[in-house]
Amino acid sequence: MEQTNTVFKLPFMILSILTVVCFLVNISFGSVYIPLSQTISTFTGSSEVEVWNVIVMDYRLPKAITAILVGSGLGISGLLMQTLFRNPLAGPFVLGISSGASLGVAIIVLGSGLFSISLATVLVSKWGIIIAASLGSFLVLLAVLAISSRVRDTMAILIIGLMFGSITAALVSVLSYFSSAEQLQQYIFWGFGNLSNLSWNEILIFLVIYLTGLMLSIISIKNLNTLLLGDRYARSLGISLKQSRLIIILATSLLAGGITAFAGPIAFVGLAIPHLTRQLFKTSNHKILLPAVILMGAIVMLLCDLVAQVPSSELTLPINAITALVGAPVVIWILVKQRKMMF
C-alpha cells in the first residue's frame, strides 16, 4: 500500500541497523575475547591470531547465522499460524510439529536400547537426531492434515493439533519411564535447544529449507491479508480457502519443522515475535509484518543467544530457557498494556 510504505521506512531502517549491530555484537562476544575490529577482519581471514579465525569462522559465524534463521523462521511461522487460526495464542507449534519432532527424537534416544549397539550409535548421532526430528514432525503433521482436511472449521484444526501434541507427549512419557538416566539426560539436552551445533554443510541444507518456507510465505501475503477478514469474506474475494490454507501450513511446517530438526524445539519465540512486531508497527498488513517479523526475530534470537553465552565466561545456558524467559514477559507486557491481544 503506497501510502503506508513511506510511514514504515524509518522503523525498517532502525530494525535493519539493529540487526546488523546485534549480529556483530553476537559474533564478537564469547568465552574468548576478540576485539571487534579483529572479528571483522577474520571474515577475510586476516586477523592477527590464527585461532581467532577458526573461532569466528567455524564457531561464532555459523551460530549467529543459525540464530538469525531460527529467530526469523519461528517469527514467520508464528505470524502465519496466528493469522490462519485468527487466534493470538497460536504459534508455530500448534500443528503438532514440535511434539512430532520430540516423539521422533525420543524414540531414537530413549528407545536406543531396543536396537543393536552398532545401529544405536548411528541413530543417536547428530544426523540420526535431525532425521528423526524431521520424520517425526512430518508424520504428525501429515496425520493432523489428513484429519483436518475432513473438517471445515479452522478452529478444529487447532484443537486437533493440540490433541496430537497430548498424544505424543504421553508417548514420550511412557518411553522416558523405561529408559536409563543417561538416555533421559541426552533427550533433555536435545530439548534445551542448541544453536551452536551446526557445520557449514548443515547450515546450507537448513538454509534451503528455510528459503523454501520463506518463498511460500511471501506468495501467501496477499491471501493472508484477506484471511484477516474471515473465511467467508476471503471466499467472496475469490480465494480458494483449501489451497491457500495448504500453502500456509506447508510454509509453517517447513520453517518450524526445519528449525526443530536442526536446533531443537525452541519455545516462545514464534508466539512472541509477531505480537512484539505488531506492537511496534501497529498494523496487520502482512506486506509490512512479514519483513518486520523477519528482522525482529533475528534481533531477538541474536540477543537471546548473547545472553545464553553469558559473555566473557565459560558458561552457556540452554537457549530454550532464555527464549522463554524473554518471551513470556513480552506476552504478559503486551496483554497488560493492551488489555486485549490483537492480530
Place this chain on the structure above:
Amino acid sequence: MKSSKQHTILKTQNLNIGYHTKNGTNTIARDLNIEITSGELVGLVGANGIGKSTLLRTITKMQTALSGQVFINNSSINNISLKELSQELSLVLTEPLQTKNLSVFELVALGRHPYTNWIGSLTKEDTFQINKALDLIGITDLKDYRCFELSDGQLQKAMIARALAQDTKLIILDEPTTHLDMYHKAYILKLLQDLTKETGKTILFSSHEIDLAIQLCNTMIVMTEDQVHCNEPCVLIEDGVFDSLFPKDLISFDKESGRFKINK
C-alpha cells in the same frame, strides 16, 4: 415499466434451498423464482428461521442449491469460478470482523483483492476506486482510523465501502442494520438507496426493518411459510402479503401506514 437500459442481474429458476442431513434433505424453501434487474434496491424480509440467510448463502455460492439454478448476469453460478464471482458480487456479512487492527483504508483496499497482482500492490486504478468508495460512503476523513476506533455504524459504513471498492454490479448485504440504533438503521438503508441511484449498482439486503424497506426499496422479496413473493412494495401491500408474514396473535400489518402495529 422497465427501461431498455435495465437488464436482469440476478435470477433464480425453480430454486430449492436447504440442507442435506443424515436422514435425507431438509428443504427450507422451494420453487423460488426471483428476478432482480440492474440498479434496484431490493429488500429481503421474513420471519426468523424462514431461510433468508440460507437463500443468501445459496445465491452467493457459499452453499449448494438442492435443485434449480441461480443466474448472475445471465450465467449460472455453477459455471462461474470463485475468482470470477468475486468480480460479479461483493458481500457484507453479519459476522463480526475478525481483526480490527486494520486501518479503514487498508480494510477498503482489501476489496481490490480480485484485481491486484500476486502481492497485492495497488495500481492507480485501485487507489482511485478505493478513494471513490470512501467518498461515496462519506468516510474519507476516517480512512486513517483503525477499525477498533470506530463505532458500529462507522464500521458498517467501512464494510459497505469495502464491498463498493470490489467494483461489482451486485452487492449483497446480510442484515446490515443489526446492532445499529434507529437513526443509523435508517441512515444505512437510505445510503444503500442513494448508492443504487448514483452508481447503478444492484443492492440486495436482508433485514428486519420492514417498514423502512417498504419506504426505500424498488423491489421486495418476502419469504413466508408457504410462498416467496417478489414484487414492488406497493403491489405486495395490496396483495396483503405482509399480513401473512407473522402469526397474527400479536401484531398486524396496517395497509394505510405501511407498518406493523401491536394489536390492542
